[in-house]
Amino acid sequence: MTTPADDPFMQIERAILQLGWLGQRQFMQLLAEERFDLTVPQYYTLLHLSYCSGMCKMSDLARATSQSAASLTGVVDRLLEKHLVERGRPDDDRRQVVVAATERGRILLTRIERARHEAMQTTLAHISPTELQELRRLLGAMLDAMGNALHQADRSAFPER
Amino acid sequence: MTTPADDPFMQIERAILQLGWLGQRQFMQLLAEERFDLTVPQYYTLLHLSYCSGMCKMSDLARATSQSAASLTGVVDRLLEKHLVERGRPDDDRRQVVVAATERGRILLTRIERARHEAMQTTLAHISPTELQELRRLLGAMLDAMGNALHQADRSAFPER
DNA sequence: TGTAAATATTTAATGCTATTAAGTATATCA
DNA sequence: TGATATACTTAATAGCATTAAATATTTACA
Structure with a gap:
């Protein structure tokens, strides 16, 4: 065996998968509540649109999410039915389709963020501020390595401080 | 605003969600390869069965996953078609249905674990061993707080060392 | 200029999963 | 024995993933 079961790498890999599975599942149920009524793909799509200033091309949106x-x-069809996004065709290239979050969509996002925050406090409350800082940095490093920044503002996703 | 956008909590929450989303998506595509041909729920179900010694009740399996x-x-129907699990009814309570991983199922799991390991090396290679140890501990603390140990052997999932 | 190729997106078809409600079989309890 | 509870399956609906084919528009080239 090149990698025994108690290899620290293996443990981390399992922990990350487990975290992803459990996290997605709990988040799915939060989003499904009547006050939100979204699916996970719908949420991520709307979330990315909220990062974009102005309209976003379908192909860019697909890659980003x-x-x-x-x-x-x-997904966009269903967001449209709920009036959370708008769709249009630019005049300079009429093959494209562009999408933007509506005010209603942005408001929903902040309500979801607040609810998620409360749900997560229970989990993060057991970890000290110093460790949280470290966790933030390590998670950021992993995400960067996975080839995806957090799209927060314009600066690099996870500066050392 | 009680929680500004650059709140460290918020950043960690977003990072965890992002990690879950990206991780699940990449893993989904790995599992979909012809040599594995599994979905994510099928994988997690099979994985939990591999932790169980002997048969596992459907209700327990549902809760655990x-x-x-x-x-x-x-999900079990499809695993059965691929001969990765076996199904039975115990004599002491014939309402129950119990499931167990087959040898074939266990072999497939180790092949998947190996492939995932290689895929993740790229991501984890940028992080030092010391930091990995710390990351392992923090992820474990989070998972414990989420009410789910890693089911590794019998001992508590993430001892401090 | 006119036509072929490339690009951007949608549509259609199939399979899997999530959710809910209803159905079936077995066990328990009074 | 008969009502109720338990364990699980089935059925119906909706959403997403994947693939291939269809549509519309733009670009390229001869």
Whole structure:
């Protein structure tokens, strides 16, 4: 065996997968509540749109959210029905379709963020501020390595301080 | 605003969600490769069964993998078609259904674990061993707080060392 | 200029999963 | 024995992932 079961790498890998699975599942149920009524792909799509100033091309949105263009069409359809996004065709290239979050969409996002924050406090409350700082840095390093910044503002996603 | 956007809590929450989303998505595509041909729920179900010695009740399996009983029935159906699990009814309570991983299922799991390991090395290679140790501990603390140990052997999931 | 190729997106078809409600079989309890 | 509870499956609906084909528009080239 090159990598025994108690290899620290293995443990971290399992922990990350477990965290992803559990986190997605709990978040899915939060989003499904009547006051939000979103799916996880819908949330991520809307979230990315909130980072964009102005309109965002479907193809860019698909890449940014790691979805196929075909899936994204349906997701945006449903966001449109709920009046959380707007769709349009630019005049300079009428093949493209562009999307933007509406005010209503942005408001919903902040309500979700608040609810998620409260739900997560329970989990993070057991960890000291110093450790949280360290955790933030390490998670950021991992995300960067996975080839995806957090799209927060324009600066590099996770500066050392 | 009680929690400004650059609140360290918020950043960690976003990082965890992002990690979950990206991780699940990349893992989904790895599992979909012809040599594995599994979905993420199928993988997690099989993984939990591999932790169980002997047979596992459907209701226990559903709770352990955070799935509804109704969903789990279908997932197990498909694992059964691929001969990765076995199903049976115990004599002492014939309402129950119990499931166990087959040898074939366990072999597939180790092959997947190996492939995932290689894929993740790229990401974890940028982080020093000391930091990895710290990351392991922090992730473990979070998972424990989320009410789920890693089911590794019998001992508590993430001892301090 | 006119036509072929490339690009951007949608549509259609299939399969899997989540959710809810209803159904079936077995066990328990009075 | 008969009502109720338990364990699970089935059925119906909706959403997403994937693939291939279809549509519309732009670009390129001859």
